[in-house]
Each structure stands twice: as structure tokens, then as C-alpha cells.
Amino acid sequence: MTAQSPSTPxxxxxxxxxxxxxxxxxxxxGADSTLCNGCGHDAITNAIIKSFFExxxxxxxxxxxxxxxxxxxxxxxxxGRSHGFNAVHGRMSAIxxxxxxxxxxxxxxxxxxDGDTASIGLGNxxxxxxxxxxxxxxxxxxxxxGLTKGQFSATADKGxxxxxxxxxxxxxxxxxxxxxxxxxxxxxxxxxxxAKQLGxxxxxxxxxxGTALLDVVSPCVTxxxxxxxxxxxxxxxxxxxxxxxxxxxxxxxxxxxxxxxGTTKFLELQDGSKITxxxxxxxxxxxxxxxALDLLHKANRDRHFLTGLLYYDxxxxxxxxxxxxxxxxxxxxxxxxxRPAPEALAKVMERxx
Amino acid sequence: MSVTSDHxxxxxxxxxxxxxxxxxxTVATSNGxxxxxxxxxxxxxxxxxxxxxxxxxxxxxxxxxLPTWFTVRANEDGWMARKRDADVFVAMNDESxxxxxxxxxxxxxxxxxxxxxxxxxxxxxxxxxxxFDDLVSQVCKDARLRKxxxxxxxxxxxxxxxxxxxxxxxxxxxxxxSRKATAAATNTEAAVVAYEWAKANLTPSGARVxxxxxxxxxxIIIEGNEATALGLVFGGITVLAWxxxxxxxxVCESCIDYLDELRRDPESxxxxxxxxxxxxxxxxxxxxxxxxxxxxxxxxxxxxxGISLMSEFAGLSYFAEIPAVIVDVQRVGPSTGLxxxxxxxxxxxxxxxxxGDCKHPVLLPxxxxxxxxxxxxxxxxxxxLQTLVFVLTDLDLGMNSWMSDPFQPITKPIDRGKVLSAxxxxxxxxxxxxxxxxxxxxxxxTLPGTDHPLAPYFTRGTGHSEAxxxxxxxxxxxxxxxxxxxxxxxxxxxxxxxxIETAPGASIGVIAYGSSDMAVKEARAMLAARGVPVDYLxxxxxxxxxxxxxFVRDHRVTYLVEQNRDAQAASILRLEMPERAxxxxxxxxxxxxxxxxxxxxxxxxxxxxxx
Numbered sequence: 001m002t003a004q005s006p007s008t009p010x011x012x013x014x015x016x017x018x019x020x021x022x023x024x025x026x027x028x029x030g031a032d033s034t035l036c037n038g039c040g041h042d043a044i045t046n047a048i049i050k051s052f053f054e055x056x057x058x059x060x061x062x063x064x065x066x067x068x069x070x071x072x073x074x075x076x077x078x079x080g081r082s083h084g085f086n087a088v089h090g091r092m093s094a095i096x097x098x099x100x101x102x103x104x105x106x107x108x109x110x111x112x113x114d115g116d117t118a119s120i121g122l123g124n125x126x127x128x129x130x131x132x133x134x135x136x137x138x139x140x141x142x143x144x145x146g147l148t149k150g151q152f153s154a155t156a157d158k159g160x161x162x163x164x165x166x167x168x169x170x171x172x173x174x175x176x177x178x179x180x181x182x183x184x185x186x187x188x189x190x191x192x193x194x195a196k197q198l199g200x201x202x203x204x205x206x207x208x209x210g211t212a213l214l215d216v217v218s219p220c221v222t223x224x225x226x227x228x229x230x231x232x233x234x235x236x237x238x239x240x241x242x243x244x245x246x247x248x249x250x251x252x253x254x255x256x257x258x259x260x261x262g263t264t265k266f267l268e269l270q271d272g273s274k275i276t277x278x279x280x281x282x283x284x285x286x287x288x289x290x291x292a293l294d295l296l297h298k299a300n301r302d303r304h305f306l307t308g309l310l311y312y313d314x315x316x317x318x319x320x321x322x323x324x325x326x327x328x329x330x331x332x333x334x335x336x337x338x339r340p341a342p343e344a345l346a347k348v349m350e351r352x353x
Numbered sequence: 354m355s356v357t358s359d360h361x362x363x364x365x366x367x368x369x370x371x372x373x374x375x376x377x378x379t380v381a382t383s384n385g386x387x388x389x390x391x392x393x394x395x396x397x398x399x400x401x402x403x404x405x406x407x408x409x410x411x412x413x414x415x416x417x418x419l420p421t422w423f424t425v426r427a428n429e430d431g432w433m434a435r436k437r438d439a440d441v442f443v444a445m446n447d448e449s450x451x452x453x454x455x456x457x458x459x460x461x462x463x464x465x466x467x468x469x470x471x472x473x474x475x476x477x478x479x480x481x482x483x484x485f486d487d488l489v490s491q492v493c494k495d496a497r498l499r500k501x502x503x504x505x506x507x508x509x510x511x512x513x514x515x516x517x518x519x520x521x522x523x524x525x526x527x528x529x530x531s532r533k534a535t536a537a538a539t540n541t542e543a544a545v546v547a548y549e550w551a552k553a554n555l556t557p558s559g560a561r562v563x564x565x566x567x568x569x570x571x572x573i574i575i576e577g578n579e580a581t582a583l584g585l586v587f588g589g590i591t592v593l594a595w596x597x598x599x600x601x602x603x604v605c606e607s608c609i610d611y612l613d614e615l616r617r618d619p620e621s622x623x624x625x626x627x628x629x630x631x632x633x634x635x636x637x638x639x640x641x642x643x644x645x646x647x648x649x650x651x652x653x654x655x656x657x658x659g660i661s662l663m664s665e666f667a668g669l670s671y672f673a674e675i676p677a678v679i680v681d682v683q684r685v686g687p688s689t690g691l692x693x694x695x696x697x698x699x700x701x702x703x704x705x706x707x708x709g710d711c712k713h714p715v716l717l718p719x720x721x722x723x724x725x726x727x728x729x730x731x732x733x734x735x736x737x738l739q740t741l742v743f744v745l746t747d748l749d750l751g752m753n754s755w756m757s758d759p760f761q762p763i764t765k766p767i768d769r770g771k772v773l774s775a776x777x778x779x780x781x782x783x784x785x786x787x788x789x790x791x792x793x794x795x796x797x798x799t800l801p802g803t804d805h806p807l808a809p810y811f812t813r814g815t816g817h818s819e820a821x822x823x824x825x826x827x828x829x830x831x832x833x834x835x836x837x838x839x840x841x842x843x844x845x846x847x848x849x850x851x852x853i854e855t856a857p858g859a860s861i862g863v864i865a866y867g868s869s870d871m872a873v874k875e876a877r878a879m880l881a882a883r884g885v886p887v888d889y890l891x892x893x894x895x896x897x898x899x900x901x902x903x904f905v906r907d908h909r910v911t912y913l914v915e916q917n918r919d920a921q922a923a924s925i926l927r928l929e930m931p932e933r934a935x936x937x938x939x940x941x942x943x944x945x946x947x948x949x950x951x952x953x954x955x956x957x958x959x960x961x962x963x964x
Contacts, residue, residue, distance in 0.1 A: 031823075060808065063647065063801045076811055076823065083801035084811040085646055085673075087639070088665050094636040098643025098651065101592045101627040103802050106647065124639065127632040326623045330591040331648025331800055335767040337625045338589030338650070340615040342762035345587060348611070349759035352573035 020056035020252055028053045030080040040192035040218030041140045045077045047195055051202035063099050063106045067092040070147050071113035071140035090121025093128035096135045103329035104320040108135040114155040115145045118173045129184045132210040133319045142220035143231035150223030161228025177296045179213045180311045186212035187311040191240050200248040207269040210318035243284045243308030247276035267312055286312045374404050374429035376561040379439035381446045381453050385417025390529050391504035392423040397525035398517055399427045403566040407433025408754040409947055414692045420449040434872035435947040440561050443507045462558055464510055479558045483510055492543045505540040509547030516562040573759050577750035580721035582607035584728025589767045592651035593628045594640035599692045600748040601682035604654040634662040642666050645676040648800040650732045652678035657699050658687055667741050668707025672814045676735035683747040685945050694945030695748040697867055700921035703743040704895055714844045715743040715895040719870040721757045729763050736770035738844055749947040750868040771797045775805035786810040786821035794839030848894035856886035862908035866892040869914050875950035897929055905933045912957050914940045916948050
């Protein structure tokens with residue numbers, strides 16, 4: 001737990017192993033994974049379990065959503081005490097929009113893959129981003145279609161080699177760059193092998209009221225972990241270049257670590273939690289949209305695997321606010337609020353006489 | 354030409370033998386010229402004279418410049434279906450003039466703008482040439498407005514030719530332009546100028562005239578799409594997601610207007626609904642299914658191309674048992690071509706949309722009143738049955754003007770179906786999402802956000818056990834499919850019952866649905882006049898129940914009238930009762946135009962003669 005954030009070392013919590021709600025970690029677990037041994041997705045599942053536990057999210061408030069693919073199976077492997085919906089291929093973003101409209105008090109977490117999001121569901125994904133529906137949107141990005149045995153996906157890098165030897169000749173779709181372009185206020189890239197960074201990003205995403213995108217490179221050990229792959233474990237480990245060291249200080253804990261002056265940025269989240277960004281080699285400001293896009297364009301050109309919080313802008317109103325939704329869920333409004341009075345109908349009828 | 358006493362005398366003599374309150378007027382213009390306002394004013398003026406009236410707009414898929422026809426049928430007996438031939442034709446469009454004139458029946462009255470008079474070479478028509486361009490120049494100084502204002506002038510001319518009261522015309526103009534005083538004044542002046550000119554220069558044939566009556570008292574005129582929208586608003590819709598498409602866009606546009614007006618929370622002043630214009634139909638149905646899963650009363654509206662795209666989600670709604678409503682305003686075919694023409698060609702598709710063994714309840718409103726009632730009820734049925742429900746209307750019903758009784762308030766309470774709250778779960782102590790507890794095939798569900806350890810379950814399309822766990826066991830899946838059949842049989846009992854009208858001595862029956870109703874009723878009257886009594890069952894929903902079976906069983910032969918080529922509803926009936934398959938015959942109409950009574954009479958008469 002202490003590995004997650006420099007601000008959460010609570011020896012007492014370690015003993016009782018409960019979070020601020022008094023719930024144990026096991027409450028946040030799900031069914032056993034049926035994915036291949038060593039799959040990057042399982043590491044992300046574990047990070048989700050840990051993050052939701054540490055943040056202290058009420059399991060019943062969570063809606064777990066997914067599309068189709070190996071990644072989309074994983075919603076069954078965490079948060080067993082939350083409702084889950086494994087929908088159709090590429091359409092999780094539409095489901096999330098609907099869920100968010102029906103009950104804005106839910107916390108949507110969606111897990112999707114690169115095929116699901118960047119190919120079949122790209123249009124719906126981008127429009128959900130434009131609407132700024134609330135969702136922690138995790139792309140488990142392995143550059144291939146695992147469940148149908150390894151075909152290239154749209155995020156495969158140009159020049160990447162498939163297991164059978166084919167070389168991808170098309171430009172990769174960068175979901176992060178697209179999301180930033182379309183106004184997404186929380187865009188991050190991470191690596192399933194970097195649990196510390198991923199955990200901090202997930203907790204920050206939970207606190208973000210709109211769409212929070214986490215594009216997590218998650219190697220497919222069966223079909224895309226060979227020499228020539230740019231989404232393999234060895235390649236990713238070797239090339240990962242974190243923009244900063246990320247920490248997360250939840251609103252319910254004080255900042256009790258001394259951060260080196262001048263090298264740490266604090267970003268305030270809506271619920272009072274804070275993201276801490278400690279400077280590494282880069283001097284990166286994730287609140288500068290133009291810079292973020294420029295950085296991604298260069299990174300893509302130079303085959304640079306940058307990770308971290310790429311862009312953060314809390315000012316974009318989430319969909320629920322844009323639509324002026326009521327505080328209480330539309331789903332459970334009493335019948336008296338759903339049907340106008342008979343006199344209203346009579347009045348409307350008069351206009352047609 | 355001036356009015357002489359001789360002229361007036363001839364006129365009076367002719368009118369003594371006039372056909373009163375039975376006339377079909379067709380106006381040919383090009384679209385985008387503002388003729389729709391003039392046409393609605395014409396219709397409204399006749400309605401305000403107390404004469405029942407129906408209107409059909411035959412318009413192109415275009416914004417400006419292509420031929421468009423508007424037909425007003427005024428009929429004392431209330432027959433409002435399309436009639437094939439116009440009694441009075443107004444020709445204003447140079448593109449369609451040759452075809453328009455050639456298509457008229459001998460003896461028809463033709464009002465033609467002077468510029469096009471040279472195209473009229475027939476001597477078997479009553480032709481009135483009107484210098485519309487000169488007349489409009491007199492009243493409209495702004496040359497840019499003339500092509501719009503000229504339209505009201507044919508209304509003035511028709512008022513003279515058919516004895517439409519000018520006070521009714523003026524009233525209708527003010528109603529049409531209630532928020533545009535200048536437009537109202539200009540149009541009134543133009544109508545009067547045209548009327549006075551016609552009075553001074555044209556001698557009506559007097560073959561058909563309109564006289565004040567009392568048959569529209571208490572009635573309304575409304576388009577089906579607006580009625581559907583009101584049904585959703587009063588039915589308690591909470592999430593509307595849509596993608597614009599002809600001819601269904603006006604369902605959602607009206608719905609948005611009425612929601613804004615009528616559905617605000619009195620305490621917070623906030624909307625008690627949410628509307629999203631989605632990026633495509635894949636998303637609009639996805640949003641509906643996501644919202645339905647999370648507990649909203651969610652609907653979308655679309656047309657044929659839209660339901661094609663919605664197909665996969667339709668199956669998910671069926672197998673995962675998630676409430677959803679699709680309003681499908683049917684039109685002709687895919688892509689471009691006839692998107693503005695009517696068809697009932699989505700019956701099969703709606704009934705079985707998606708892959709696997711899918712069957713969906715389909716509501717078939719036959720008039721605006723039912724568009725209202727069924728749209729409201731669709732939300733109840735979707736939640737009660739936890740499945741996708743279709744409201745299947747069509748372009749004729751949806752976009753044309755229909756006379757109707759005012760809608761009565763819905764008295765049936767809003768039904769949220771079998772939803773277990775945390776308190777319910779505490780009381781019953783167990784929950785299995787897909788278990789048939791009540792024997793009606795409908796399981797119980799919980800909504801996300803329910804604070805109870807028993808509440809959560811995992812939703813997936815196929816491969817689930819009773820307890821909603823992942824399962825590929827043959828027994829689990831077969832049990833599930835069999836339960837879904839039980840649920841569908843429960844649906845049979847919950848759907849609106851058919852409406853049956855009998856005639857003494859009838860041995861043949863007619864079944865029809867949707868916008869064919871008015872033409873079928875008129876056809877029955879025509880057949881009865883020929884000594885052929887016909888019983889009539891109006892189908893108002895699928896799946897069918899016992900009434901339909903009994904009706905087919907009890908008639909020597911049943912003609913199923915529908916507006917598609919492949920006898921879609923008839924095929925469904927034949928599958929439901931193979932033993933009577935040969936006793937179900939079809940009368941089909943699929944030209945893109947609304948069905949007319951004569952086609953039905955001919956279709957039945959020809960087949961009866963052969964048997």
C-alpha cells in the first residue's frame with residue numbers, strides 16, 4: 001500500500017487491512033481471471049482493485065462497463081460487489097453515456113481494449129469524450145486482437161512486427177492525442193508493469209468528474225510479446241519514459257510528506273484530492289494542451305514511450321452538468337415526477353383544435 | 354372577363370347539382386418555396402368550416418427545388434385516406450407540369466399559373482389560367498418574397514372555385530402566422546387579392562363545393578409524430594437518445610419541445626429527463642440500453658436504416674433483458690431514393706431484429722390517438738417485460754396531418770416492472786437475476802446503485818446461468834431460451850387487443866394495421882355498397898394472441914392488407930397458425946404512396962373472382 005503513494009503510510013491501516021469505509025481489500029476483488037498467465041491485463045485488474053480499495057469507493061456506487069475482447073472480460077475479475085455490464089463490441093462508451101444519464105450518482109469504470117476502442121468503437125468513443133460523460137476509461141492496449149489470435153489492432157505502431165512476421169505499415173491511432181484534441185480533461189498513458197504510477201493515476205481518475213482516459217500499454221504474452229513487437233514486456237520496460245513521478249493524496253488524508261521545493265507540482269481535483277507530480281528529466285506541465293499534443297506528436301515520431309499524466313483540465317463541465325441533470329438519479333424518480341398533470345395535456349390539445 | 358348576371362345564373366344552376374363536401378385538391382409546387390404553409394392554411398380553413406379533412410404531403414428528399422405535391426381531401430363522411438385522383442389540381446411547378454396534366458382524370462378542374470398554361474393541351478379538363486406572377490407583384494413589393502407569397506394566392510383562387518369561406522381562410526392564415534404579424538398581413542392581403550381576382554374572372558364548374566358543416570367540432574388536427582412525442586412525455590420517458598433521420602426526426606424534436614415545457618421538477622426547476630443527440634444510431638440505441646440497464650425509461654426514434662444499425666444492441670436487449678424502446682417511423686428502403694415515401698416494410702425486421710432467436714413485442718398504432726397511447730405504454734411494457742419494445746408507425750401516420758379526437762389523459766399508472774430495492778432484498782433474502790420466480794418468464798432485476806450485498810450481478814448477452822454467472826453449459830442456455838419463450842407468451846397477454854368490426858353476413862375477413870386503417874374502413878364501405886360485407890380486425894400489436902387466431906379460423910378467407918411487397922405480417926400470421934396458412938391472402942400496396950381504398954377493393958374483388 002505504501003508503494004502507491006508517498007502520502008498513505010498508515011501503519012494502523014496495515015494491521016486492520018480496512019479502508020476508510022471499514023471494508024477489506026477482498027471486497028474489491030472479483031472472480032478469478034481466466035486470462036493467460038502473465039497477461040498485462042491482470043496487473044491492471046490488481047491495480048484497479050487496490051485503487052478502489054485505497055480510495056474507499058462504495059462498491060454499490062460503481063458500474064463496471066466493458067465491450068468485447070480479452071480486456072473487456074476483466075470487469076468480472078474486480079469489484080464483485082458492483083453491478084457489471086459486458087456489452088457489445090466497441091459500444092461501451094454508449095453504454096457508459098446511458099448509465100451516466102440514468103444515474104449520475106454512479107461511478108462508471110470502463111475497461112476496453114485497443115480493438116474495442118480504436119477500431120470498431122472509435123466513433124462512439126470519441127463522441128463520448130466530446131460529451132465528457134463521467135467514466136474512468138481504461139484502455140488495455142496491447143496492439144493486437146488477443147481473443148481472435150493476434151491480428152494487428154489500430155494502435156499497433158508503424159513498423160511493428162506481428163508474431164507471424166507481418167509488418168504493420170499503417171499509422172497507429174493514438175487515443176490519448178485524439179482525446180486531448182477533443183477536449184478530454186484527464187488523459188494519461190501508463191504501463192501495466194508500472195503499478196505505482198498506474199495506481200496513482202487510477203485514484204486521480206476516480207476523483208475526476210468527467211471522462212478520464214487511461215491508455216495503459218498491457219502486453220499480450222501470447223500473441224504480441226516477441227522480438228519486433230513494440231508492445232511487448234521487454235520493449236515497454238526498456239522504453240518506458242515517465243514524464244514525472246506521480247502521487248495521489250486523497251482528500252481524506254493530510255499531505256504529510258515533504259516534497260522537494262520547486263520540483264513538485266500539485267494539481268487539485270474536484271473532491272479536494274491532489275495529484276503530485278515530481279519532476280524527473282522532463283519539465284512537463286500537463287495543463288498545457290498545445291504542449292501535450294506537441295509532445296505526443298514528437299513521441300510518436302521518435303518512438304518514444306512516454307507515460308504519466310499527459311493532460312489535465314478540470315474546467316470542462318461534465319455531461320451531467322451540461323444537461324443540468326437533477327442531483328437525484330433519473331432512474332429512481334417517483335412516478336409523480338414523470339407524468340405531467342392531465343390539465344397539461346388538455347392545454348396542449350387546445351393548440352391543435 | 355367580368356361577372357354578368359348570365360354568368361351568375363349559370364353558376365347558380367351548376368351548384369344546384371354540386372357534390373357537396375367531397376373533394377380532393379392536389380397542389381403541385383416545388384419544395385422550399387414555402388408552399389407548405391399555404392397548404393396547411395387550405396386544410397385548416399376547410400377544417401374550420403366543420404368539414405372533415407385529411408392531408409398528405411408527397412415531398413422529395415431535398416431542401417429546395419424539386420417537385421412536391423400536397424393533397425387535401427375534404428369529406429363529409431370523414432374518409433381521409435389518400436384517393437388516387439384529384440378533383441381539383443393546382444399546377445405551379447414547371448418541372449412536373451407535363452406529367453401533372455397528363456395524369457388528370459377527364460372533367461377534373463385545373464388551376465394553372467399563366468406561365469405554364471402553354472403546357473395544357475387537353476380539352477377534357479376545366480382549366481382556369483391565373484396570372485399568379487402579376488397578382489403577386491401587386492401585393493408583394495419585395496421580389497424575394499414573391500415565390501413564397503404566391504402560394505397563398507392559389508388558396509384565394511380555390512376559395513372562390515370551391516366556396517371556401519374567406520373568413521375561414523383569414524382565420525387559418527392568422528393561426529399559421531401567429532407569431533409573425535407582418536407575414537400574416539401580407540398573406541391575408543394576397544389571399545384576398547387572388548380571391549377577388551378569381552371572383553371577377555373565373556367561372557367555377559360548380560361540380561364540387563364546400564359548405565359549412567359541424568363534423569369537426571371538438572376535433573384536433575395533429576401529425577402522428579407529434580402524438581408519439583406526447584406519448585413519450587406523458588409516459589414518463591427519462592432518457593431520449595436519437596440521431597436525425599427522415600421521417601422520424603420530428604418525433605424527437607417534438608419530444609424535446611414538450612419535455613422542455615412540461616417536464617421540470619417543481620422543486621429544483623431542473624429537467625426530469627435527459628436528451629442526447631447521438632453520433633449515430635449505434636450510439637443512440639447503446640445509450641438507451643445503457644440507460645435502461647441503469648434504470649431509466651429510455652427510448653429512441655429512428656427509421657429503417659437506423660434499425661439496421663441498431664440490430665446488435667436489439668439482441669443484447671433481448672438476451673440480457675434490458676428495457677428499451679425504439680420508435681420506428683417506417684419509410685421506403687435504404688440509402689437515398691425514397692426516404693420521404695411511406696412503407697410498412699420493417700415489420701419482419703422489427704419483430705426479429707438481431708441475430709439468434711430474437712423476438713420483440715411490436716406496437717402498431719393506427720392513428721394519432723394510438724401513437725400517443727402506445728408510445729406511453731411502450732415504456733411500461735419495456736420495463737414490465739425487461740426487453741426491447743418497438744413502436745412501429747410510418748411516414749404517412751407520422752408526418753401527415755390527421756383529424757383526431759383530443760387525447761385523453763393516461764389513467765394507467767406508470768409501471769416500473771419487477772425491480773427489487775435494497776429493502777426488498779433484505780426481506781426476500783435471495784436474488785437470482787434470471788430466475789423465473791413467478792412462472793411468467795419475467796425475472797426480477799436490481800438497479801446499479803442498490804445498496805445491498807445481494808443486489809449486484811453481472812450482465813452479459815449470452816452464456817449466463819439463472820444467477821447471472823458465466824455459463825456455457827447447454828442446460829443453462831436452453832433453460833434461458835425456453836424461459837424467454839414463456840416471457841414472450843406473457844407479452845401476448847399484455848399487448849393492446851385487436852379492434853374488431855363485424856358486418857352481418859360476412860364470410861371474409863380483412864386484417865390490417867397502422868396507417869392502412871382509414872383506407873380499409875373506406876374500402877369496407879365501398880364493398881358493402883356492392884353487396885360484399887367484410888369483417889375487419891385491426892391488428893394493434895405483435896405477438897398475436899387468441900383473437901387473431903379466432904378471427905382467421907372463423908373466416909373462409911382473410912385478406913391481410915399491408916404496405917409492403919413481401920406480405921410481412923401475413924407471413925408472421927401464417928407461421929403462427931400453419932393450419933390456416935392458405936386461408937390468409939394478401940392485398941399489398943408498395944408504390945411509396947399511402948394506400949388508397951380503391952386498391953383494397955380491387956385487390957379483394959380480383960382474388961374473390963378467382964376463387
